[in-house]
Amino acid sequence: xxxxxxxxxxxxxxxxxxxxxxxxxxxxxxxxxxxxxxxxxxxxxxxxxxxxxxxxxxxxxxxxxxxxxxxxxxxxxxxxxxxxxxxxxxxxxxxxxxxxxxxxxxxxxxxxxxxxxxxxxxxxxxxxxxxxxxxxxxxxxxxxxxxx
Amino acid sequence: xxxxxxxxxxxxxxxxxxxxxxxxxxxxxxxxxxxxxxxxxxxxxxxxxxxxxxxxxxxxxxxxxxxxxxxxxxxxxxxxxxxxxxxxxxxxxxxxxxxxxxxxxxxxxxxxxxxxxxxxxxxxxxxxxxxxxxxxxxxxxxxxxxxxxxxxxxxxxxxxxxxxxxxxxxxxxxxxxxxxxxxxxxxxxxxxxxxxxxxxxxxxxxxxxxxxxxxxxxxxxxxxxxxxxxxxxxxxxxxxxxxxxxxxxxxxxxxxxxxxxxxxxxxxxxxxxxxxxxxxxxxxxxxxxxxxxxxxxxxxxxxxxxxxxxxxxxxxxxxxxxxxxxxxxxxxxxxxxxxxxxxxxxxxxxxxxxxxxxxxxxxxxxxxxxxxxxxxxxxxxxxxxxxxxxxxxxxxxxxxxxxxxxxxxxxxxxxxxxxxxxxxxxxxxxxxxxxxxxxxxxxxxxxxxxxxxxxxxxxxxxxxxxxxxxxxxxxxxxxxxxxxxxxxxxxxxxxxxxxxxxxxxxxxxxxxxxxxxxxxxxxxxxxxxxxxxxxxxxxxxxxxxxxxxxxxxxxxxxxxxxxxxxxxxxxxxxxxxxxxxxxxxxxxxxxxxxxxxxxxxxxxxxxxxxxxxxxxxxxxxxxxxxxxxxxxxxxxxxxxxxxxxxxxxxxxxxxxxxxxxxxxxxxxxxxxxxxxxxxxxxxxxxxxxxxxxxxxxxxxxxxxxxxxxxxxxxxxxxxxxxxxx
Ligand code: FES
Ligand code: FES
Numbered sequence: 119x120x121x122x123x124x125x126x127x128x129x130x131x132x133x134x135x136x137x138x139x140x141x142x143x144x145x146x147x148x149x150x151x152x153x154x155x156x157x158x159x160x161x162x163x164x165x166x167x168x169x170x171x172x173x174x175x176x177x178x179x180x181x182x183x184x185x186x187x188x189x190x191x192x193x194x195x196x197x198x199x200x201x202x203x204x205x206x207x208x209x210x211x212x213x214x215x216x217x218x219x220x221x222x223x224x225x226x227x228x229x230x231x232x233x234x235x236x237x238x239x240x241x242x243x244x245x246x247x248x249x250x251x252x253x254x255x256x257x258x259x260x261x262x263x264x265x266x
Numbered sequence: 267x268x269x270x271x272x273x274x275x276x277x278x279x280x281x282x283x284x285x286x287x288x289x290x291x292x293x294x295x296x297x298x299x300x301x302x303x304x305x306x307x308x309x310x311x312x313x314x315x316x317x318x319x320x321x322x323x324x325x326x327x328x329x330x331x332x333x334x335x336x337x338x339x340x341x342x343x344x345x346x347x348x349x350x351x352x353x354x355x356x357x358x359x360x361x362x363x364x365x366x367x368x369x370x371x372x373x374x375x376x377x378x379x380x381x382x383x384x385x386x387x388x389x390x391x392x393x394x395x396x397x398x399x400x401x402x403x404x405x406x407x408x409x410x411x412x413x414x415x416x417x418x419x420x421x422x423x424x425x426x427x428x429x430x431x432x433x434x435x436x437x438x439x440x441x442x443x444x445x446x447x448x449x450x451x452x453x454x455x456x457x458x459x460x461x462x463x464x465x466x467x468x469x470x471x472x473x474x475x476x477x478x479x480x481x482x483x484x485x486x487x488x489x490x491x492x493x494x495x496x497x498x499x500x501x502x503x504x505x506x507x508x509x510x511x512x513x514x515x516x517x518x519x520x521x522x523x524x525x526x527x528x529x530x531x532x533x534x535x536x537x538x539x540x541x542x543x544x545x546x547x548x549x550x551x552x553x554x555x556x557x558x559x560x561x562x563x564x565x566x567x568x569x570x571x572x573x574x575x576x577x578x579x580x581x582x583x584x585x586x587x588x589x590x591x592x593x594x595x596x597x598x599x600x601x602x603x604x605x606x607x608x609x610x611x612x613x614x615x616x617x618x619x620x621x622x623x624x625x626x627x628x629x630x631x632x633x634x635x636x637x638x639x640x641x642x643x644x645x646x647x648x649x650x651x652x653x654x655x656x657x658x659x660x661x662x663x664x665x666x667x668x669x670x671x672x673x674x675x676x677x678x679x680x681x682x683x684x685x686x687x688x689x690x691x692x693x694x695x696x697x698x699x700x701x702x703x704x705x706x707x708x709x710x711x712x713x714x715x716x717x718x719x720x721x722x723x724x725x726x727x728x729x730x731x732x733x734x735x736x737x738x739x740x741x742x743x744x745x746x747x748x749x750x751x752x753x754x755x756x757x758x759x760x761x762x763x764x765x766x767x768x769x770x771x772x773x774x775x776x777x778x779x780x781x782x783x784x785x786x787x788x789x790x791x792x793x794x795x796x797x798x799x800x801x802x803x804x805x806x807x808x809x810x811x812x813x814x815x816x817x818x819x820x821x822x823x824x825x826x827x828x829x830x831x832x833x834x835x836x837x838x839x840x841x842x843x844x845x846x847x848x849x850x851x852x853x854x855x856x857x858x859x860x861x862x863x864x865x866x867x868x869x870x871x872x873x874x875x876x877x878x879x880x881x882x883x884x885x886x887x888x889x890x891x892x893x894x895x896x897x898x899x900x901x902x903x904x905x906x907x908x909x910x911x912x913x914x915x916x917x918x919x920x921x922x923x924x925x926x927x928x929x930x931x932x933x934x935x936x937x938x939x940x941x942x943x944x945x946x947x948x949x950x951x952x953x954x955x956x957x958x959x960x961x962x963x964x965x966x967x968x969x970x971x972x973x974x975x976x977x978x979x980x981x982x983x984x985x986x987x988x989x990x991x
Contacts, residue, residue, distance in 0.1 A: 137528060137529075144527050156473075206459075212333075247923060252893070
């Protein structure tokens with residue numbers, strides 16, 4: 119079975135995958151036991167599976183493991199508390215199934231643009247869906263960090 | 267995760283909690299369940315005070331992200347005088363929780379919390395009696411606070427854990443037990459933070475989707491190419507190259523299991539199967555005509571007052587399409603089907619109902635099925651979770667191993683039971699003063715026999731089951747909340763439905779209020795009156811007037827007739843709208859005002875501001891409530907602007923987020939919510955009510971902006987553009 123090496127949350131990881139096209143999401147969840155990234159659509163349409171690849175937000179459900187090889191992956195488990203804390207302060211979750219993707223999307227934005235406008239936040243999260251309608255609170259949470 | 271769950275449960279048992287039901291995951295099923303009739307429940311079935319002073323609440327009602335569990339903790343903490351942080355909640359476990367109903371119809375607070383409150387109030391009296399003996403003081407001199415029974419005036423107290431910790435109350439819930447005076451509440455009414463939120467925001471919340479059990483396989487289903495198709499043949503060699511895959515076939519039920527999840531997904535996708543032709547659906551294009559012309563099962567006269575033949579010169583027809591729960595997570599379940607007993611982990615909103623239905627359909631005695639609720643993604647009524655449980659059970663039974671089965675996105679959108687389409691004809695009349703002199707609503711609904719909904723997998727597998735349809739209380743709010751002398755409402759339930767029906771959030775009421783409050787706006791226009799003033803004149807209930815006035819003030823409403831006389835700025839028309847309703851005519855009062863901009867060139871509707879005034883009686887947790895109200899508003903804007911399940915003659919064709927779009931962040935409006943608290947009044951649930959007036963307020967605002975009345979949902983740019991042309 120082919121082996122893939124990459125960094126996950128600061129540590130070296132070596133994983134086997136029988137299929138080089140296996141999306142990173144399943145490797146994270148099933149091989150590495152990192153459950154924060156969620157399966158929502160497997161189509162790159164909802165953002166529930168968002169993680170950082172070299173600091174950029176990617177949809178791990180459509181990123182083949184071979185393309186993640188030799189890159190650095192960050193999942194919510196290893197994200198500094200700053201953004202999650204803002205989400206907690208705003209109570210920015212209902213079911214929370216979208217939340218990890220939201221936080222990671224926000225992390226990617228805020229690392230590039232530390233003080234985005236509300237409009238920039240809305241645009242950058244345009245591909246992250248929340249079915250429970252927690253939008254107002256999620257925006258407030260990201261703006262709380264943006265204004266800090 | 268599995269180990270974690272076991273430990274918690276075992277810890278609970280070891281600590282000597284009042285519930286002495288033997289239970290361990292993977293071990294023998296409990297000898298009895300503690301489910302009991304609601305008529306004479308035990309205190310111990312709802313509450314256990316442990317030796318360490320912590321308290322567990324047991325309930326069949328589930329939180330699903332609504333904050334219900336937090337409201338339960340507050341309610342019990344208030345009655346017991348024990349700090350809210352010491353409470354935890356076990357939800358929806360058929361072996362350990364009482365069955366006081368499933369979760370739905372916004373009943374969690376008015377019924378669920380009321381049950382827990384009475385159990386806690388009974389427990390309080392017992393604790394006061396025990397304290398009285400220990401402290402040698404009359405119970406009447408004692409009170410409980412900070413987890414201690416102590417004299418109200420002075421003197422030493424004793425911790426509740428020392429009185430009862432680890433022991434049973436062995437008491438029936440006393441419906442007459444004195445309740446705390448709401449005027450003295452210190453926990454209820456406070457914005458207590460939800461216990462589940464930190465883990466959800468740090469990626470550590472244990473979801474059903476994250477559960478693994480020893481020996482577990484991953485399963486996927488292969489649904490028929492057309493909804494009613496039969497499986498003719500399967501070519502197993504088509505997936506031979508994928509490691510460790512087993513194909514499961516039971517009649518026309520087809521699925522795969524594999525140790526590796528990705529292998530299961532690929533196998534399900536690549537498995538070659540031949541299906542019979544089937545084209546039994548009417549198609550969603552022109553479905554409003556299908557509704558009107560299909561055979562009717564029953565005509566229900568919902569309201570009939572005054573003269574049914576009073577003249578009604580004004581009329582309009584409103585249409586609401588089928589909609590999906592479109593849960594963010596596809597439905598999922600883990601099932602472990604063994605000779606000795608079956609365990610199902612599910613995010614079903616009704617674990618006891620699911621157990622009963624699985625028992626019937628699979629012919630397994632109910633005592634041999636253990637359903638355990640775990641949080642999934644939001645569901646807004648019965649989505650596909652019960653079907654997923656049946657699929658997982660079918661796969662586990664065939665594989666002889668535990669199976670985690672998750673639907674793919676197209677399974678969820680294609681096969682979840684749907685919120686029904688609705689067609690409403692309204693006729694009415696007004697007099698010169700703006701009184702409504704006559705009103706008639708006729709509504710057509712897809713239908714079928716009442717009863718358990720057929721489960722998708724068992725249907726394909728040829729298992730005998732009921733084919734009931736249950737969409738919830740669809741016919742409420744079909745008449746106006748305003749003084750009307752001559753009133754008649756008739757609901758025509760059809761014999762059949764093309765898609766299985768579900769109680770999707772605020773069942774029926776969103777479309778009903780869309781039609782009723784839209785038509786009320788039409789009457790105001792006919793009267794040449796301001797939309798708010800027209801309504802206000804016809805309302806008598808002060809609580810109704812209070813929410814209406816509050817919403818109007820928030821949006822800075824300027825009285826004038828619609829449409830907006832101000833000319834468009836370029837292509838942009840701006841307007842405002844108002845809608846009011848009292849949920850089910852007996853519950854929450856909600857007024858919703860909106861400001862919109864409509865682009866004539868593109869047909870795009872932008873909701874700029876939403877102002878909502880909400881009165882649900884006593885507020886248990888204002889922040890949790892606000893979160894629910896905001897969610898209701900955004901989700902219903904999504905349903906109104908974007909959502910329609912489409913189907914051709916054979917299958918649902920809106921099967922992903924591109925073909926079934928929902929509202930995105932760039933469209934998220936500014937939302938202002940005013941909560942009106944009535945501590946002396948009963949609490950109504952708030953899981954649904956604020957959805958009901960959303961579509962009406964939006965349509966009324968669009969009319970004000972453009973002079974064009976939209977009576978068909980969704981308000982897509984194409985539809986709006988065509989209407990404005
Ligand atoms: S699960 Fe990856 S975008 Fe939806
Ligand atoms: S909180 Fe449920 S999908 Fe976002």
